[in-house]
Amino acid sequence: MEMGVCWIVLLRVLVLQLAGALVGGQVRYSVPEEAKAGTVVGRLAQDLGLEAGEPEARLLRLVSQGRRASVEVSGASGALVVSSRLDREELCGKSAPCSLRLEVLVERPLRVFHVELEVTDINDNAPVFRVNEEAFTIAEYPTLPGSRFPLEGASDADVGANAQLSYSLSPNEHFSLDHPGNNEHSSSLTLVLTKPLDRETMPIHHLVLTATDGGRPPLTGTVELLISVLDVNDNAPQFNQSVYKVKVLEGSEPGTQLITLNASDLDEGVNSEVIYLFSRHASAEVKEMFSIDENKGEIRLRRNLDYEEMDNYEIQIEARDKGSPPLSGHCKVVVEVLDVNDNAPEVWVTSLSVPVPEDAAVGTVVALLSVSDRDSGANGRVRCTVWPSAPFGLVSTFAGSYSLVLREALDRERVSEYEVEVRAEDGGAPPLRASRGLRVPVSDVNDNAPAFAQAVYTVLARENNAAGAELARLWARDPDEAGNGRVSYSVSESGGGAAVSGGGWRPASSYVSVDAESGRLWALQPLDYEELQVLQFEVRAVDAGEPALCGNATVQLFVLDENDNAPVLLPPAGGGPGAGAAGSAASSADSGALWAWATWGAPAGQVVAKIRAVDADSGYNAWLRYELWEPRGKGPFRVGLYSGEVSTARALEEADGPRQRLVIVVRDHGEPARSATATLSVSLVEGAEVALAAAGSGSSRAALAAAEGGAASATTTNVWLVVAICAVSSLFLLAVVLYGAARWAPRSAVLSGPGPATLVCASEVGSWSYSQRQSRSLCVADGGGKSDLMVFSPNFPPAAGSAAKETHPDAPALLQTVSGASSLPPFLFSRPFRRSLLPPVALFARPPGRLSLL
Structure with missing residues (x-):
């Protein structure tokens, strides 16, 4: 409230001043420095007597006088406002008061007014010293x-x-x-x-x-x-103690430094510089025996000390500064002469029994030692130690005699030789020491059996490999030396074998052999997938020690199928010719002569015959397709691509002739593909003749109806097979992604085999991948043992890890190693286990009517 009253009084005073200024022809304003831009200094137009609107009409403005003005006239209002920073010290320096003279110009009519603006000081500058x-x-x-x-x-x-x-x-x-x-x-x-x-x-x-x-x-x-x-020289030098005691051995060389004295002077400069002198009270004998450096304060020997002649000396020392007048301080040095321990101990080795077997018992005596010292008293008492403190120790037998004994069990594979030092120290002051070094080698004992890098090795090999081809390389480590570490390899006699087709059993040694020195695994004969799919056996590693130690490793050899069998034509299902029948074929390479009947006027799509073939291979190599080779073009017959059914492509006419000769090629999907050719002769007869021919061959009219129904059933089966293939393939891809994520961690792996371990196949039906597999057949219709549905368990070779580094560096092939729970145990290929692997599988389509699970 009081502040408001003060402002009112101030405004009244300003109004009175302005009125007086107008009467005198001049306007005066006051503004504090550092006022913000836009601050109103005064109502200039009003003070000049202009009406509202006149400042803008009569162009009221300030006239510049050669320097930047910090005030300006507002447009329509005609008020004088601050336009930029006002700094009184910049405008007027130390001058007071600080006034700015401004000219205001008004047109219509033209008039000039003088305005005086006083910039008042504020406390915006702190006191400043010329230096900091x-x-x-x-x-x-x-x-x-x-x-x-x-x-x-x-x-x-x-x-x-x-x-x-x-x-x-x-x-x-x-x-x-x-x-x-x-x-x-x-x-x-x-x-x-x-x-x-x-x-x-x-x-x-x-x-x-x-x-x-x-x-x-x-x-x-x-x-x-x-x-x-x-500083003024008002302090005398001072020693840190008044009496110094020094002990020195007799026989010390002349020039030996006994002590360095230090006197401090609190003054500075010349007043603090100190020199050291013998006191005038020092005896001549002391001055002959000792010397002192006057600048450093070092007391040294000038002659040899003899303990028997004098056992102590007292030296008076003076420290004097260089002030004016000089001041001095004093101290006393007592030198005590000590008897010298001038004979070091001596150590002899009287007996040494090396090398020491690594299986030597604790307490075995390795060496006998003798220790002596020619000094007497404490200088002649000797204490012995051994370094390092393990695995050996010293045992005192009687005065001056020691035994070096074994304190801990030895392991040559960890340390093959020890450098032992026996140290002797007497009781002198200072003590004298002596040492004797011993080299104790450790002899080897066959205490380590050969150990393979993995317990189970997985080897992949293609069939039809050359006899003598290297399949893998095994390596077992034995840390022993010489004969104890020399390892020989062999296939275990009781290490397993394989069941071959036909129900027989053959030992593993008839298929493979291992090099005794290098551990290379060789094939004794070409492998045939149709005869052998999996061979599991044990390899034994035996060292040459006495007694010999051995280690075993299991090898699982998986034979990969190749397309080495061409399709073979099968005889007709009914055992004789007829509608849908075919004659027998001699071999896979020879053409088979087949015949069948067809009725005049038979509609399109009627099955007249079925070509049946089988391939001894497996998987993609055994997937068969049937193609009509002759006649080419638009003939009256066609062949099912995967079913082998010969059906009418259109209604049969008399113009087709009495007989049709069809050449049908049966081809598998292998690389390269193999094929067989069947020649089918179709006789075109009347319906009654067909019935008689069918009765003569043991078939009835129901056979023809069954043939027609079989064609429709086959078509439906093919559709469902394609749907099943797509669904299971999707599940397989999902299982591959999950399985790969679960087994992302690198694992030990070395693979072996001629070519890639995983084979990828593609066709118009879909694509699948397969590798390690074991097959069996389920026959759901007449025909051979091969099937339309093939299920494969995927194989994912693990990445190379630490175990792979243990394998021999010169291995020419890649040997996949699976250790622990990730290895492939024998029960993997048992029937119950294969059934449990249904999710991660791939399906292959074959002609309908047969099913095979791999």
């Missing part, structure tokens, strides 16, 4: 209290009360500040010494001089006073 630090020196005791030292004051860019400075000094006990009064002049600013200085107590004084102006709020500035105290 001022240093000077004052002597300690000669300088008396009351001594005065002039100081340079601070300056303030403001004026008036804002520039009135007062000074203060940081609290201390040696100095005060003399300043008569608060003014802007600093000539009378003086530093007064109130207490004598002592350089040894405080060599440098740090004071802070503060200048404060009279503004509201006040601003301050500081300068640091650095006062160095000059």
Whole structure:
């Protein structure tokens, strides 16, 4: 409330001043410096007597006088406002008051007015000293209290009360500040010494001089006073102790340093420089026996000491400074001569039994030692130790005799030789030492059996490999040396074998052999997938030690199928010719002569015959397709691509002739593909003749109806097979992704085999991949043992890991190793286990009527 009243009074005063200025022909305004842009200084148009709207109509403006104006006239209102920063110190410096003369121009009619703008000072500048630090020196005791030292004051860019400075000094006990009064002049600013200085107590004084102006709020500035105290020689040298005791051995060489004395002087410069001398009370015998360096204070021997001649000396020493006058301090050095332990112990090896077997019992004596010292008393008492402290130790048998015995069990594979040092030390002061080194080799014992890198090795090999081809390389490590570590390899006699087709059993040694020295696994004969799919056996590694030790590893050899069998035509299902019958074929390479009847006027799609073939291979190599080779073009017959059914492509006419000769090629999907050719003769007869022919061959009219129904059933079966293939293939791909994610961690693997371990096949039906497999057949219709549905368990070779590094570096082939639970145990190929693997499988389509699970 009081503030509002003050502003009202101030405005009234300003109005009166403006009125008087208008009467005198001049307008005066006042504005504080640092006013913000846009601050209204005065209502110029109103003060000049202009009506509302006239300032803009009569073009009221300021006339520039060669310098940038910090005020401007507002457009329509005609008010004088601040346009930029006003700095009184920049405009007027130390001048007071600070007034700016402005000319205001008004047109219509043209008139000029003079406006005086006073910029008032605010406290926006702090006191400033010329330097941040001022240093000077004052002597300690000669300088008396009351001594005065002039100081340079601070300056303030403001004026008036804002520039009135007062000074203060940081609290201390040696100095005060003399300043008569608060003014802007600093000539009378003086530093007064109130207490004598002592350089040894405080060599440098740090004071802070503060200048404060009279503004509201006040601003301050500081300068640091650095006062160095000059030294006076008022302190004598002092030793850190009055008596020094030194022990020295007799027989010490001349020049031996006994002690280095150090006297300190609290003064500085020349007053603190000290020299060392023998005191005038020192005897001539002392001066002949010892010398002293006057600058360093080192006392040295000049002659040999003899303990029997004199066992101690007292030396008086004086330390004198170089001050004026010089001051000195004194001390005494007592030298005690000690008897010398000048004979070191001696160690002899009287007996050494090496090498030591690694299976030697704890407590076995390795060596006998003898120790002696020619000194007497404590200097002749000897203590012995052995280094390292394990696995050997010393046992004292009687005075001066020791036995080196075995304290811990040895392992040559860990340490094959020990460097043992027997150390002897007497009881002298200082003690003398001697040592004797022993080399103790450790002889090998066959205590390590050969160990394979993995317990189970998985080997992949293609069939029809050459006899003598290398399948894999096995390696067992034996850390023993010489014969104990020399390993030989062999196929275990009871290590297993394989069941061959026909129900027989053959031992593994009839298929493979292992090199006794290198561990290379060889094939003794070409492998036939149709005879052998999996061969599991054991390889034995035996060292040459006494007694020999051995280790075993299981090898699972998987034979990969190749397309080495062509399709073979089968005889007709009914055992004789007839509708849908075919004659027998001699071999897979020879053409089979088949015949069948067809009725005149038979509609399109009627099955007249079925070509039946089988392939001894497996998987993709046994997937058969049937193609009509002759006649080409638009003939009356067609052949099912995968069913082998011969049916009418259109209605049969008399123009087709009495007989049709069809050449049908049966081809598998192997690489390269193999094929067989069947020749089918179809006789075109009347319906009655067909019935008689069918009766003559043991068939009835129902056979023809069954043939027609079989064609429709086969077509339906093919559709469902394609649907099943697509569904199971999707499940297989999903299982592959999940299985790969679960087994992302790298595993030990070495693969072997001529070519890639995984074979990828594609056709118009779909694509599948297969590798390690074991097959069996399920016959759901007449025909051979091969099937339309083939199920494969996928094989994912693990990545090479740490176990792979254990294999022999020269292995020419890749041997997949599966260890632990990831290996392929024999029960993997059992019937119940294969049934449990139905999710991760791939399906292959074959002609309908047969099913095979691999």
